[in-house]
Amino acid sequence: MLNLDQYTCLGAALREALNRWPNETCLIESDRDKEKTRLTYSDFKEMAMPLARALEDAEFHAGDRAAIIMTNQSKWLISAYAIFHGGGVLVPLDYKLTAAEHLELLVHCKAKFLVVEYFLWRAITQAPGFKDRKVQAVLVTEAPPGTDLAGAHRWEDFRRKGDAVFVPRQREDVACIVYSSGTGGRPKGCVLTHDNYLEQCKALIAWYPFWPGVRYLSILPTNHAIDFTVGFLGPFVCGACVVHLRTLRPEFVRDAFVRYKITHVSLVPMVLKNLERGLKAKFEALSPSKRFLLDRLIALNKFFTGWRPDVRLSRVLLRQVHQAFGGELRLVVTGGAFMEPSTLQFFYDLGVPVVNGYGLSEAGTALTLNDLKPFRADTVGKALPGVDLRVLNPDSEGIGEIAARGKTVMSHYLDDPELTAETIVDGWLLTGDLGRFDASGHLQLFGRKKNMVVTQGGKNIYPEDIESVFDGLPVKEYSVFAANYVWPVKSLGEEMLVLVLRLEPGQEFNETLKQDLVARNRRLPDFKRVGGWVIWEKDFPRTAAMKIKRMALAEEMRKTLSRAAVAGL
Amino acid sequence: MNLAMPDAQRTLDEILNLAAAQFKVPREKLAADDDFFKTLGIDSLQTLDLLTRLEHHFNVELPDYELQGVSDFRTLASRIQARL
Numbered sequence: 134m135l136n137l138d139q140y141t142c143l144g145a146a147l148r149e150a151l152n153r154w155p156n157e158t159c160l161i162e163s164d165r166d167k168e169k170t171r172l173t174y175s176d177f178k179e180m181a182m183p184l185a186r187a188l189e190d191a192e193f194h195a196g197d198r199a200a201i202i203m204t205n206q207s208k209w210l211i212s213a214y215a216i217f218h219g220g221g222v223l224v225p226l227d228y229k230l231t232a233a234e235h236l237e238l239l240v241h242c243k244a245k246f247l248v249v250e251y252f253l254w255r256a257i258t259q260a261p262g263f264k265d266r267k268v269q270a271v272l273v274t275e276a277p278p279g280t281d282l283a284g285a286h287r288w289e290d291f292r293r294k295g296d297a298v299f300v301p302r303q304r305e306d307v308a309c310i311v312y313s314s315g316t317g318g319r320p321k322g323c324v325l326t327h328d329n330y331l332e333q334c335k336a337l338i339a340w341y342p343f344w345p346g347v348r349y350l351s352i353l354p355t356n357h358a359i360d361f362t363v364g365f366l367g368p369f370v371c372g373a374c375v376v377h378l379r380t381l382r383p384e385f386v387r388d389a390f391v392r393y394k395i396t397h398v399s400l401v402p403m404v405l406k407n408l409e410r411g412l413k414a415k416f417e418a419l420s421p422s423k424r425f426l427l428d429r430l431i432a433l434n435k436f437f438t439g440w441r442p443d444v445r446l447s448r449v450l451l452r453q454v455h456q457a458f459g460g461e462l463r464l465v466v467t468g469g470a471f472m473e474p475s476t477l478q479f480f481y482d483l484g485v486p487v488v489n490g491y492g493l494s495e496a497g498t499a500l501t502l503n504d505l506k507p508f509r510a511d512t513v514g515k516a517l518p519g520v521d522l523r524v525l526n527p528d529s530e531g532i533g534e535i536a537a538r539g540k541t542v543m544s545h546y547l548d549d550p551e552l553t554a555e556t557i558v559d560g561w562l563l564t565g566d567l568g569r570f571d572a573s574g575h576l577q578l579f580g581r582k583k584n585m586v587v588t589q590g591g592k593n594i595y596p597e598d599i600e601s602v603f604d605g606l607p608v609k610e611y612s613v614f615a616a617n618y619v620w621p622v623k624s625l626g627e628e629m630l631v632l633v634l635r636l637e638p639g640q641e642f643n644e645t646l647k648q649d650l651v652a653r654n655r656r657l658p659d660f661k662r663v664g665g666w667v668i669w670e671k672d673f674p675r676t677a678a679m680k681i682k683r684m685a686l687a688e689e690m691r692k693t694l695s696r697a698a699v700a701g702l
Numbered sequence: 703m704n705l706a707m708p709d710a711q712r713t714l715d716e717i718l719n720l721a722a723a724q725f726k727v728p729r730e731k732l733a734a735d736d737d738f739f740k741t742l743g744i745d746s747l748q749t750l751d752l753l754t755r756l757e758h759h760f761n762v763e764l765p766d767y768e769l770q771g772v773s774d775f776r777t778l779a780s781r782i783q784a785r786l
Contacts, residue, residue: 252767382750407747659739
């Protein structure tokens with residue numbers, strides 16, 4: 134692996150990787166069961182350089198911002214490298230946002246360039262506000278021949294011959310702007326430096342190194358902090374291979390493990406749960422004698438791996454289970470959302486170590502990780518090297534807000550000094566998450582102080598971001614809250630958003646109103662939808678500027694309403 | 703004369719039948735405008751499983767992105783119908 138201390142920016146480290154391992158395969162792109170692309174580090178360089186040169190010719194300068202909105206595929210990484218090569222700032226946007234949200238964030242981050250997949254570009258061009266966009270140039274991938282691209286360039290044709298000039302950046306320069314949430318209300322663009330990423334990579338590979346021969350399966354969106362760091366930067370600076378799968382269909386995910394003999398993968402809880410469900414269904418279908426044998430082998434594996442994982446032994450004992458994952462799987466990394474300990478334990482007992490961690494975009498990627506010494510299903514692990522964590526104002530059980538300090542903590546929120554000052558206090562990042570440390574230094578999480586939910590797919594949803602869908606609702610006033618914020622449960626499970634309704638005097642909640650709520654709710658992407666509603670009998674407390682005092686309203690609701698009053702939507 | 707309507711309705715009915723069978727929900731509890739995440743109690747990955755089954759049934763290939771933002775059976779049926 135590269136010694137990352139020697140580099141001042143991601144571009145320089147990646148550039149060195151392309152030269153260091155020219156003949157190693159760095160990237161495979163598979164769509165369903167068809168392999169579309171296979172590149173060595175040398176091929177990758179050949180693909181990226183003409184794009185870097187074309188960007189240079191198009192006046193893309195150091196510090197300019199370029200956004201990427203794409204599903205997982207080779208052109209994502211090639212474009213990212215070309216942007217870093219030219220000293221640019223990468224803005225990875227979540228492709229699952231709506232076109233209107235994409236436009237809003239493109240305006241907010243002042244992107245000069247946009248790289249976007251055709252089907253997403255088609256949606257963006259049809260969104261209101263498209264004509265007001267300020268993006269100077271758009272590169273569209275995989276557009277059908279002869280299609281009108283509304284002034285955009287074809288990515289495949291946007292190439293120039295000749296060497297591009299490498300533009301080095303300093304450690305404190307901005308590498309990426311990552312939106313941890315935020316459309317509709319107040320976009321939270323985390324400004325992360327080259328130092329943030331290089332130190333994050335260094336810490337992660339100190340505990341879990343990659344090497345040439347590692348095959349990492351990338352199925353989380355590359356814009357997601359985990360996949361960007363663990364599924365792009367990490368493998369590349371170690372000479373490993375990334376396998377992109379362009380579908381999340383469970384059958385093809387299972388097939389990819391086997392076909393590419395995957396050694397490492399990162400998954401969000403939703404995917405891990407899906408794999409667990411599939412395996413359990415297969416176990417249930419076994420004959421009683423085979424099931425008895427399997428249970429004994431699992432018990433034996435548990436006995437021998439209680440203190441440390443022993444993947445070789447587990448592969449012998451539970452051969453068929455491991456063959457289903459290709460026979461070479463060594464490690465599963467998970468995080469981004471609450472993972473049930475029983476699921477983690479299920480995989481560990483099968484000899485598939487699942488490394489659970491905790492982090493947030495504001496802190497680079499990860500703050501803690503399980504070190505497997507021994508495996509602990511009930512915690513999110515220990516602080517990574519270089520990360521300081523502390524518990525603020527602990528209660529009688531030692532639980533308080535987690536604060537973090539270290540080289541991976543973001544510089545600031547883009548164009549929001551007020552929010553930055555609230556979030557980073559005296560150098561400590563206030564995470565808004567509640568937790569405590571056990572005697573062995575493992576962090577346990579117990580809920581959230583902040584008004585937000587994290588989905589099983591690892592997405593942060595802030596109530597303010599979705600409230601606008603209820604604009605014009607025929608009630609006196611309304612607001613959206615995270616249920617666990619109003620009624621803390623000391624757990625990260627059972628998260629949902631609740632719509633709080635204040636009806637007009639004499640108004641009753643009737644079927645018409647309910648159907649209106651249902652219809653509006655459906656306009657939101659499925660992972661952003663409100664799960665229930667509750668009637669509040671008093672006017673909302675408001676500031677002089679007529680903003681809802683959310684904290685005060687939540688406190689009042691906590692005192693006088695129980696969570697049982699929430700009706701499902 | 704609109705000849706497409708009966709086909710569209712048939713596609714919708716077949717989707718509802720398949721969804722009911724796959725997720726073991728009584729067919730009569732499913733309606734065209736239902737939010738299938740909620741009615742079937744499934745997550746987005748399970749929806750992709752359903753999509754695979756629908757592909758096999760209708761003999762079409764549906765990219766994952768065709769399902770982005772779709773959460774009711776009627777829209778799903780229209781996306782499939784467009785590729786038949």
